[in-house]
Amino acid sequence: MKVAVIGSGEMGRGIALVFAQYDNDVVLEDSFPQALDKAKKYIADNLSKMVEKGIIKQGEDKSIQSRIRYSGTMEDSVTDVDLVVEAVPEIVELKQEIFSKLDKICRKDAILATNTSNIKIADISKNVTVKDRVLGMHFFNPANRMKLVEIIRSEFTGDEYFEKAFKIGQEIGKTPVKVLKDSPGFVVNRINAPDMLFFCSVLDKNVEKPEEMDLYARGQGLPMGPYELMDFVGIDTVAHSLDYYAATLSEEYNSCRAFRDLVKEGRLGKKSGKGIYDWSSGKAAIPKGEPSEKVTIMDIFAIEINEAVKLIEEQVALPDEIDIAVKLGMNRPFGPITVAKSLTNAEVKKRLEKLSSFYGFKTFEPAESIKQGKLKEIIQVKSFATTEKKKQAEQAMQSxxxxxxxxxxxxxxxxxxxxxxxxxxxxxxxxxxxxxxxxxxxxxxxxxxxxxxxxxxxxxxxxxxxxxxxxxxxxxxxxxxxxxxxxxxxxxxxxxxxxxxxxxxxxxxxxxxxxxxxxxxxxxxxxxxxxxxxxxxxxxxxxxxxxxxxxxxxxxxxxxxxxxxxxxxxxxxxxxxxxxxxxxxxxxxxxxxxxELAESIAIGSSPIAASLVKRLINRGADVAYDSGLEMESMAAGILYGTEDMKEGITALLQKRKPNFQGK
Ligand SMILES: NC(=O)c1ccc[n+]([C@@H]2O[C@H](COP(=O)([O-])OP(=O)(O)OC[C@H]3O[C@@H](n4cnc5c(N)ncnc54)[C@H](O)[C@@H]3O)[C@@H](O)[C@H]2O)c1
Known part of the structure; x- marks a missing residue:
């Protein structure tokens, strides 16, 4: 396959490398010669490292390099290619101009893909006459190493091109996920959006210090805490994303102050030597302190599950695809759907209600399906149904x-x-x-x-x-x-x-x-x-x-x-x-x-007590009486620490029905 990559910066160079690695002929085009020189060096360095690490054989680096041609003009680069991946800066007018040119000079059946992080694909294809071939191929940084690529369709993208791009993603060793709607942030960045709002608000409200959160996160096995990571990425980039989500998702993203103040002070993170932390030594100097649990990992999980549910409700992506995307795009051991499977609807709902009332954001309010107690149903959706099927499914869910x-x-x-x-x-x-x-x-x-x-x-x-x-x-x-x-x-x-x-x-x-x-x-x-x-x-x-x-x-x-x-x-x-x-x-x-009997037991009895009683009766029948009694007292001890026991007794004293949570 012949591929042209437009823009040889941070992303373009990695994209060109990965296509060449998988036997494609690549033209890497940039209007700035210095950028091309830098890209050439980056690609050569990466290939030598790959040889050193034994990822590719000696000599293979040369043949990969020989498949990449560097060019300074677009006309010279794209006329006979099968695929173009555009990776120029995130400026809508610039991308529109490039796609308008591509439309004129590329073969009519060439796929025109953009690596945009945020701009709507439909906006980028505004001046394109044959719009069905325009789609998003959103790689993650570094593009030659990160496995994920989001394949995004706009309302104009044709099925055939969309499927073809998905297949190309697989052919270059990536794990493509399908993003079925041209929606802000696509999947990974969208899940991350309310996280950023949350972490900013934690600072705005002085809930805890960044180091307390980061030390806690590291204690949970994460390689970097969220604030250190934002410093690493660049506070200006984070603030820019918040502006973008304020314009596309909710005004609430405008209300966060802490990161914008840092940008005003020029504290952009690692790149400026100082951000939330001091980076003058090249590493984040995280002040010593105690990890705090005022903000817990469950808060973040609840926020991410909520956003994932919204993505499913909006039919942007299917649950399994969201999980894969978050796992690979955010380097996590599991995605929000996996977490949601181990929690109850009530747990997630309660936490979100608490967060939305404390921080005062609708963004954290439970999504419609969670409000209606249908978390389990929505995260098991396997396809987005046609209108008729959808109606039937909704009726089934209502009953x-x-x-x-x-x-x-x-x-x-x-x-x-x-x-x-x-x-x-x-x-x-x-x-x-x-x-x-x-x-x-x-x-x-x-x-x-x-x-x-x-x-x-x-x-x-x-x-x-x-x-x-x-x-x-x-x-x-x-x-x-x-x-x-x-x-x-x-x-x-x-x-x-x-x-x-x-x-x-x-x-x-x-x-x-x-x-x-x-x-x-x-x-x-x-x-x-x-x-x-x-x-x-x-x-x-x-x-x-x-x-x-x-x-x-x-x-x-x-x-x-x-x-x-x-x-x-x-x-x-x-x-x-x-x-x-x-x-x-x-x-x-x-x-x-x-x-009715089943429901009365399900609601009226503590689920932990019920399962322990069941076990005691079944097992008790097979052991000596004294052993059975021993099991009984131990089980009673276990119950004594549960929230359900406290709830049961409180409800009795308050003369109301208990609301057991199974905890
Ligand atoms: N950096 C990331 O982590 C990341 C991740 C995913 C997606 N993206 C997206 O990828 C795109 C590129 O981002 P980047 O970080 O590589 O930017 P970059 O600034 O590092 O690179 C952009 C390159 O485009 C070149 N360029 C500018 N105008 C051009 C033109 N008219 N024709 C040809 N080349 C031109 C520049 O010289 C530069 O080399 C953006 O849309 C960005 O949102 C970036």
Missing amino acids: GTREEKKYSTLILEKGQKHVSRILLNRPKHNFINAELLKDLESAIDEVWEDKETRVLLITGSGDTFTAGAELSQFIPGLFDFVEYARKGERIYKKLQEIPKVVIAEIKGLALGGGFELSLSCDIRVSTPDAQMGLPEVTLGLLPAWSGSQRLARVVGNSRAMYLILTGKRITGQQAFDMGIVSELYPKEKVDSGAM
């Missing part, structure tokens, strides 16, 4: 449920009130086959990881729970059958191990493996006429998905013997009388009744 398409034999719904529901969903009686077992295991794992879920409700779709294992399933040999039994045991056991309350809602039939599934849950509710039983012995089998062990633990040996040895069916009413089932609901109310 508080989200259907997972990845399971073919069950439906996993996540509700608003900390309850997830698994609906077994197979033709006829929801018979359990190998596929359903596999889906069930994955769904349990998914719920396990989901911090929002406190109670899992399991039932069948339609009128029946499940009539049990599909006996027509082919199992080749004896040992395969042993393994099949073990598999069921292992998956059902997860329901005992999962640190959430699991409720089985039984209706219609719960036979054999189906009844065993319900026995593996913590609580069972049923309709009075539901049919339950373990008919295995009458078929020459035995209840081998934990039924032989579990039933006795639920109803005692005598009744377990009777039920298993006779294979008799019992009704929901009889199961209730035996204590197997804890609540009965009429058929037409069983779905809503089971859900």
Whole structure:
């Protein structure tokens, strides 16, 4: 491929180098000869270092260099190229003028890319006649080393060019991410924007000293604290970005003073020898002090998660792409989406509300999806739907449920009130086959990881729970059958191990493996006429998905013997009388009744206390009484330090309902 890079400064030289490294013929053009000389030296130095470090072989440096031609005129550089990457200073008129020229002299199918950090692609393509080939290829500094490149489309960019640019990004060893809207700051800089506002306001309000924050950040494993980093980048650059976001995102970005005052005093950071810190020795002289936790890493995470959610809401980029972009663009071990997965909506919302009220900025107010408790849903979006699909998705979200398409034999719904529901969903009686077992295991794992879920409700779709294992399933040999039994045991056991309350809602039939599934849950509710039983012995089998062990633990040996040895069916009413089932609901109310019970436990019980109690009861049954008591007292001790315990007692004294956070 033939590539022209316009502007051989800080970015252009690195971009030219990376294209040449990947076998492309490059022309590096700059209107200033000194700039070209500097670029030549930079490229030569980098290549020698790469040889020294063994990144490229001896001699390869020469062939890479031979693929780069240096030029002082644009006409001479771009006429027959496939791609132009423009990297001249960030001045809109200058870029417009260059693109207008490119439009006239380049081949009509050449991609015209800009490396702009902030200017709208559509503004840059203002004077271009064939606008669909204009897009953003936003490299990060140093362009030859940083893996990320944001591929940005404007409303005019054609799909074909956009996809082609994405592919080119991959072909030059980068990780491209798609930015689907021409929006201020694209992805990485946009996530960073409210951070800058925040760090500036921390100084404006004298919340803590820069060194206190930086020492804390280093203590958290970051290579540099935020203030040291801003000094390194240049306070003028930071202030300039704040001006830009004030013009494009919110006036609030104008209100921060500290950085602008530093610029007025000429304290620009490392480049001027002094900024927030003194850099006269070449390194930041960070005053000695104690790290402070007045501002914590969680504040920054919450702000970044919020901005990421806004980007998804605005359909600028998909969650996974945002995560990759932040990771690679900011050199982080993980991005905001990964962090959001480990937090609850309530935690993020509460922190943002606190920050927005303390600093007085709407920018920190929770994004719409977080306000509505839909953080988990929005960070799992896999594509931006068409208008019709979008409507359906919105309706599904409003009704508080989200259907997972990845399971073919069950439906996993996540509700608003900390309850997830698994609906077994197979033709006829929801018979359990190998596929359903596999889906069930994955769904349990998914719920396990989901911090929002406190109670899992399991039932069948339609009128029946499940009539049990599909006996027509082919199992080749004896040992395969042993393994099949073990598999069921292992998956059902997860329901005992999962640190959430699991409720089985039984209706219609719960036979054999189906009844065993319900026995593996913590609580069972049923309709009075539901049919339950373990008919295995009458078929020459035995209840081998934990039924032989579990039933006795639920109803005692005598009744377990009777039920298993006779294979008799019992009704929901009889199961209730035996204590197997804890609540009965009429058929037409069983779905809503089971859900109400699930929600009342999810909201009314401390999730930590509930999961500890579950573990104590399950484990306690298998150990000596005194050991069980020991476990009990230790668990009680753990609860004593929780915020939920304080909340529970405070709520009781204040005669209100507790608001448990699971902390
Ligand atoms: N520096 C960064 O960290 C960074 C990161 C990502 C994106 N960017 C963006 O990349 C672009 C370039 O930034 P930079 O830091 O490399 O700037 P720079 O000032 O280091 O380099 C710009 C180069 O363009 C040349 N130039 C000026 N007018 C020209 C013209 N009419 N024709 C040809 N060459 C011309 C200059 O001589 C200079 O060598 C900007 O849009 C910037 O926002 C910069």
